[in-house]
Amino acid sequence: MNHPVRRRPALVTALALACSVALTSCTAGPATGPGRAAASPASADPASRPDLKAFYGQRLRWTDCDTEGYVCARLTVPRDYDDPGNGKTFVLPVARAEAGKPDRRIGSLVYNPGGPGAAGVQSLQEGMDEAFGRAARDRFDIVAFDPRGVGASVPALTCTASEGEAAEEASEPPVPEGVAPLHPRTEEERTAAAEGARAATEDCERHSGGLLRHVGTQDAARDLDVLRAALGERELTYMGWSYGTSLGTAYAELFPRRVRAMVLDGAIDPSLDWSQRVLSQSAGFRRSVDDYADHCAEIAGDSCPADSPDAIRALIEGLYTRAEREPLPVSEDSSYAEYGGMDATAVLDAVSMAMYTPEDQWEPLSRALAAADAGDATELGALDEEEPADEDPAPEDTDDVTEEESGGEDSAATEDLTPDDNEGAALTAVNCLDVPHPRDLDAYWDALPRAEKAAGVYGTAGVTAELTCRGWPSGGRTPHRVDADGVVPVLVVGTTGDPSTPYEEAVSLADQFPGGMLLTYEGMGHTAYGRGGACVTEKVDAYLVGLKPVRPGATC
Numbered sequence: 001m002n003h004p005v006r007r008r009p010a011l012v013t014a015l016a017l018a019c020s021v022a023l024t025s026c027t028a029g030p031a032t033g034p035g036r037a038a039a040s041p042a043s044a045d046p047a048s049r050p051d052l053k054a055f056y057g058q059r060l061r062w063t064d065c066d067t068e069g070y071v072c073a074r075l076t077v078p079r080d081y082d083d084p085g086n087g088k089t090f091v092l093p094v095a096r097a098e099a100g101k102p103d104r105r106i107g108s109l110v111y112n113p114g115g116p117g118a119a120g121v122q123s124l125q126e127g128m129d130e131a132f133g134r135a136a137r138d139r140f141d142i143v144a145f146d147p148r149g150v151g152a153s154v155p156a157l158t159c160t161a162s163e164g165e166a167a168e169e170a171s172e173p174p175v176p177e178g179v180a181p182l183h184p185r186t187e188e189e190r191t192a193a194a195e196g197a198r199a200a201t202e203d204c205e206r207h208s209g210g211l212l213r214h215v216g217t218q219d220a221a222r223d224l225d226v227l228r229a230a231l232g233e234r235e236l237t238y239m240g241w242s243y244g245t246s247l248g249t250a251y252a253e254l255f256p257r258r259v260r261a262m263v264l265d266g267a268i269d270p271s272l273d274w275s276q277r278v279l280s281q282s283a284g285f286r287r288s289v290d291d292y293a294d295h296c297a298e299i300a301g302d303s304c305p306a307d308s309p310d311a312i313r314a315l316i317e318g319l320y321t322r323a324e325r326e327p328l329p330v331s332e333d334s335s336y337a338e339y340g341g342m343d344a345t346a347v348l349d350a351v352s353m354a355m356y357t358p359e360d361q362w363e364p365l366s367r368a369l370a371a372a373d374a375g376d377a378t379e380l381g382a383l384d385e386e387e388p389a390d391e392d393p394a395p396e397d398t399d400d401v402t403e404e405e406s407g408g409e410d411s412a413a414t415e416d417l418t419p420d421d422n423e424g425a426a427l428t429a430v431n432c433l434d435v436p437h438p439r440d441l442d443a444y445w446d447a448l449p450r451a452e453k454a455a456g457v458y459g460t461a462g463v464t465a466e467l468t469c470r471g472w473p474s475g476g477r478t479p480h481r482v483d484a485d486g487v488v489p490v491l492v493v494g495t496t497g498d499p500s501t502p503y504e505e506a507v508s509l510a511d512q513f514p515g516g517m518l519l520t521y522e523g524m525g526h527t528a529y530g531r532g533g534a535c536v537t538e539k540v541d542a543y544l545v546g547l548k549p550v551r552p553g554a555t556c
Contacts, residue, residue, distance in 0.1 A: 046254055047225055051084050058230045060094060067125040071096050075230055077148065077223045079214050090148040090155070090214075092223065095121040097129040100138040107260075108231045109140035109544065110224065112147070112244030114266070116217070117426030119151025120144030131530030132239070133541040140544070143231065147247075148223055149208075149215040150426045157211055159204040159425040181324050182344050183452060183460035194441055197467035204425060215426065216433040216475045221250035225258065235260035237544060241527050242266040242501055245492075245509070246434070249482060252513070256487035261544050265493035266527040267506040273479045274435050274466060275447045280502050282455035282462040288355035288499035289316065289458075291524050292362060300363040305370040315373055316351060320457060323347045328377035336381045347372070348461055350383050355499035356526040432469035434477050439470060482512035489515035491543050491550055493536065497524035517543075520555040532556060 047056060060073035075092045078084035099105040109132070113123045120128075124144040132142060149157040184190045204212065224247065228236045237260045240248035245264035252259055272280060293312040296304040306312045322328065327341030336342050342350070354365035361383070368380040438444070444463055451459030484490075490513045494506025503520070510518035521528035521536055528536045535556035542548040 046222065047229075049084075052078070052081075052226075055084065055226050056229045058226070059232070060230050062096065065095055065121075065125055069097065070125055071098070072121065075145065075223075075227055077226050079148075079211075081219060081222055090153055090223070092145050092148065092227075093121040093152045094143065094145045094227065095124045096144075097124060097137070097142040099141050100134075104139055105141065106139045106545065107141070107233050107237060108143045108228075109136060109237045109239060110143045110145070110227065110231075111239040112241070112247050113144070114242035114244055115150070115423065115427055116147070116243045116246075116430035117150055117423040118243070119146045119423070121146050122151060133537040135541040136544050140237065143227075145223075145227055147215075147220045147426075149211055149429065150422065155211060157204075157208045157215060157422050157425045157429050159200070159207055159428070161203075161207065180343060180345060182320060182348060182457040182464075183448065184464060190441075190445060193464050194467055194470075197464075198471060200428075200468050201471045204429060208425065208429070212429055212433065213473045213475075215429050216477065217246050217250045217430060218254070218475075218477060220247055220430075221254050224251050225255050228258065234258075236262070238262045239529070239544070240264050241529070243268065243430075245501070246270065248490075249484075249509070252484040252487045252490060253482065256484045259487050259490070261488065261547060262490045263493065263529065263540055263544065264490060264509065265529045265540075266498060266501040267492050267494060267509040268501055269505040269508045269512075271479050271481045271508070271512070272505075274437050274469070275443075275450070275463070276479075277435065278447070278462040278466060279451060279454045279459060280505060281500060282451060282459040284502035285352045285355060285499045286455040286458045287502075288497060288524065289313075289351060291497055292355065292358070292365075295358075295524070296362060296366060299358055300366040303363045303366040303370075305366050305373060312369075315369060319347050319369070319372055320344050328372055328380070329375060330381050331376070331378040334378045334381050336377075342372075342377045342381050344457075345461060347377070347380065348457065350380050352458070352499070354383060355524075357531065358524050359531070428468055429472075432472035433475040435469070436474065436478060437466060437469040437472065441467075441470070444470070482509070484513060487514065488547075489513075489517050489549060491517045491519060491540065493519045493521065493528050493540065495521045495523055495525065495528045495532070498526050500526050517550045517552075518554070519550050520553075522555060528556070 055077060058075065060075065062071040062073050065072040073094045073096075075094050076089050077092060079088040079090055080086060096108075111120070111128075112118070113120055113128060121144055124142065128144065129137060129142040136142075146153045149155070180193065180196070181189055184193045224236070224238075235258055236251065236255070238248050238251065240263070242265075245267045248262050248264050249268075249270055252262060269280070290313070293309040296309070296312055304312065306315050319328065323342060323344040323346070327336070327339065327343045328347065330336045330341050336346060350368070351365070354361040364379075364383060368383055371377070372380045444467055447463045448460050451463045455462070490510075492506050492510035492513070494503045494510075496503045507518060510516040519528075519536065519539055521532040523532060525531065529540050533556065539550055539554065539556065543550060
């Protein structure tokens with residue numbers, strides 16, 4: 001789960017928007033492998049169409065990235081796979097960390113760090129390759145890309161007005177704001193929540209309307225196969241964290257016989273509908289906050305904001321209650337100052353997002369909670385702030401660019417692929433397109449009691465956040481069990497105390513894949529590979545490098 005759009009504090013919630021950057025938070029081998037079923041003569045290959053030949057025929061042209069030690073390129077994919085010849089494309093940045101032992105290189109290992117909305121190229125240049133075990137880094141080129149509409153993709157999604165547009169929009173009647181409750185109960189509160197969500201949807205439609213139907217996970221999975229071909233790989237070796245598990249699952253369903261090995265860490269169950277997803281994730285966050293209260297002293301020591309688990313829970317609940325009445329005060333240089341402070345949703349966001357990596361985040365969270373309880377929420381509001389990107393915005397219109405300009409076969413990579421921060425826009429756009437949402441407002445209000453029972457304010461805030469998707473363009477996906485006959489055994493990794501992608505979803509996803517394997521990490525925090533210790537690393541690397549299966553019941 002990434003940072004959502006911070007347009008209005010009342011709409012900012014991390015809970016209902018799966019999922020996240022997990023860490024901060026194909027090879028030229030044989031065409032068959034362990035567990036691979038024979039291809040059916042009747043099965044149609046989605047990549048076999050003649051009108052996609054030019055895209056599949058690309059070869060990446062690598063140049064040095066801005067960051068030493070990495071090389072960058074660009075990949076061109078059709079904007080609309082139903083009409084790939086219409087001249088409209090996405091140009092996707094790609095980056096690579098080359099294998100540590102090139103003489104023993106197996107091939108490329110492509111990963112997605114999460115989101116939806118995480119820029120893969122930026123994550124790699126910030127050292128994401130170090131999350132992989134030494135065995136994997138030695139034998140594979142580690143490859144990342146920015147999915148369509150994300151990061152430095154051209155064009156890129158945005159739900160934010162340019163300076164000129166902002167001036168024009170300032171003359172429009174404002175949407176009523178005020179302090180939004182975590183559980184809207186009255187007609188007035190629900191009307192305000194619905195109106196705020198409608199305005200957020202209209203912002204995205206206004207600024208990225210032509211892209212919104214083309215940024216779903218199905219299309220991104222097809223882009224992943226174009227990337228596989230452009231890398232010169234017959235089969236895909238893939239690692240997906242969090243949302244990256246959705247992307248990997250979609251790829252396995254579209255191209256089951258093109259998978260060499262696939263690891264899905266922090267699993268999202270594709271069989272859940274929108275409300276089931278909210279309940280699953282919000283319950284995960286509630287459990288994790290309880291874990292924080294119970295184990296704070298072990299990890300944060302003297303920094304804990306109170307001297308007992310019950311007192312910590314009471315302090316957090318008290319902050320939510322106070323922030324529902326009036327935003328918590330912040331300093332003038334806080335990003336929340338323009339909103340008059342942190343409302344309850346913003347406070348809940350900050351607490352929830354600190355559940356991702358307890359080893360890194362619980363100590364600063366503890367200090368921030370204590371300061372907020374004493375009357376200054378500045379530190380709490382700063383927990384999830386990121387450095388702004390330096391790159392100029394990507395061009396808005398690429399319909400008439402030449403092949404060279406659009407990053408075709410003869411195009412050089414740009415010197416600076418650091419993206420604008422459009423993570424929130426992409427997160428909303430992909431989630432809303434991927435999962436069907438009801439148009440009827442009553443469906444959301446009817447879900448509130450169930451959400452409250454399952455997860456308290458974490459559940460009700462999660463349901464309210466989903467209102468943004470109510471008016472979104474409809475995608476073609478529906479909740480379903482995995483259909484990937486012929487795929488090799490996929491390795492699913494689940495963390496028992498994962499806040500954002502609860503362990504139960506990993507168990508379910510592994511069961512849905514034919515021959516699926518489950519590796520359990522007994523611990524807290526979001527995902528396991530790269531932060532779960534040597535046991536997880538060794539088992540995952542043995543699978544990625546040598547295709548060694550993980551035994552049933554394997555636990556770290």
